[in-house]
Amino acid sequence: MTQRLRKVWLFGHRWIGLLLGLAIALIGLSGSILVFEDSIDATLNPQLHTVVPSGPLLPFDDLAAAAQAAHPNKNLLYLLRNNDQPKTSVSALMAWKSRQVPGRTQVFLNPYTGAVLGSRPEHTWLGMVHDFHGEFLAGPRGETLVGALAIVLLFSLTGGLVLWWPSAESGTGRWKRALSVKSSGTMKRLLRDVHNVTGAYFFVVLFVCSLTALPLIWPEESKVVLSTVLGDPPAVEHRRTSTRPEDVDSSGNVTRISLGQAAEIGLAQSPGHWVNLALNAFGPTGSYMIRTLPPGETAMSASITVFVDRYSGEVIDTADPSQQHIVDALASDFAGTIHNGSILGLPGRLVVFAGGLAFPLLFVTGLMLWLRSKFSKDMLTDLRSTKPKRTSKPTVKSKRSDL
Numbered sequence: 001m002t003q004r005l006r007k008v009w010l011f012g013h014r015w016i017g018l019l020l021g022l023a024i025a026l027i028g029l030s031g032s033i034l035v036f037e038d039s040i041d042a043t044l045n046p047q048l049h050t051v052v053p054s055g056p057l058l059p060f061d062d063l064a065a066a067a068q069a070a071h072p073n074k075n076l077l078y079l080l081r082n083n084d085q086p087k088t089s090v091s092a093l094m095a096w097k098s099r100q101v102p103g104r105t106q107v108f109l110n111p112y113t114g115a116v117l118g119s120r121p122e123h124t125w126l127g128m129v130h131d132f133h134g135e136f137l138a139g140p141r142g143e144t145l146v147g148a149l150a151i152v153l154l155f156s157l158t159g160g161l162v163l164w165w166p167s168a169e170s171g172t173g174r175w176k177r178a179l180s181v182k183s184s185g186t187m188k189r190l191l192r193d194v195h196n197v198t199g200a201y202f203f204v205v206l207f208v209c210s211l212t213a214l215p216l217i218w219p220e221e222s223k224v225v226l227s228t229v230l231g232d233p234p235a236v237e238h239r240r241t242s243t244r245p246e247d248v249d250s251s252g253n254v255t256r257i258s259l260g261q262a263a264e265i266g267l268a269q270s271p272g273h274w275v276n277l278a279l280n281a282f283g284p285t286g287s288y289m290i291r292t293l294p295p296g297e298t299a300m301s302a303s304i305t306v307f308v309d310r311y312s313g314e315v316i317d318t319a320d321p322s323q324q325h326i327v328d329a330l331a332s333d334f335a336g337t338i339h340n341g342s343i344l345g346l347p348g349r350l351v352v353f354a355g356g357l358a359f360p361l362l363f364v365t366g367l368m369l370w371l372r373s374k375f376s377k378d379m380l381t382d383l384r385s386t387k388p389k390r391t392s393k394p395t396v397k398s399k400r401s402d403l
Contacts, residue, residue, distance in 0.1 A: 028359025266290025
């Protein structure tokens, strides 16, 4: 790589870090928190998330009725169980029947007795962390900014790798030197080694997390790009709406199945699984969405989602990420599970958690390197400007007459 090209990469990498580094660091820090969002919430609020097992689990219809009884002026949006551990509670999300009233409520239920463990607003501090990570707390515009930041970050990470890559001229042992921190050197050398080594070790994690953020923010656009790159168009979208029956009674009512019945139908499509999410059906053509997972699994890439007709109970469509078209899979569930590391279970989450913390470390060390370099140059300039100029000593001319 020529010296001129290296300067271009350095200029871009440095100023992306200086101008956007703080935002990137906060995105990384919030991402690390969200990797273990459910565990953190359960630890801080055990009274809401933990129950004592006592007999068989209640049907979802009983849990839905318990949540509705606790908040009769609200509609049930869904029932959610974070994992299949016996001590885990079930949460219900409720919304006001009047759309003019904002705000939604979480209701936590004992899945064995139907007792209400407690209620709280949907947006907790963890919810705010989630919104910051995904949209800078600024809604759709903020989400677009996060997507743009992810694209810029991909270039910055690539530039950092190019600048770090040891050249052949470095001689033997160059890889060992490039991947180690020399603690006995100067502070500037220590900062540079920590910055370089952190970026090198976490490059793949940080690059993949930045890349998978794009399908989460722009799923349809990502499908188009993936189709172009892979040369393989995505599968045709299936119908996932209910068909309203033509025969209705004199009062205009039609027969509907319940959320609990839909959950049983969805579970029958994936024997041995457990129900993770039961989403209610709304509107004349709305359908129930039932998501199931294998025992002990929480990654969405392992889930099976069943769409059930709200009138007939017919299975409208089944989405299995492992059997999805490659374009659809990469642009949806797999992108999310790769982004948070859950596709590899706990080890994957730990790696992504550490990767998120790498962003603040890279920002701090990079900023300190720039400040030390800038101040040292300024000090050198000041010293040169204040140092007295050397004057030549006067010469004494001898006169021949004095000899």
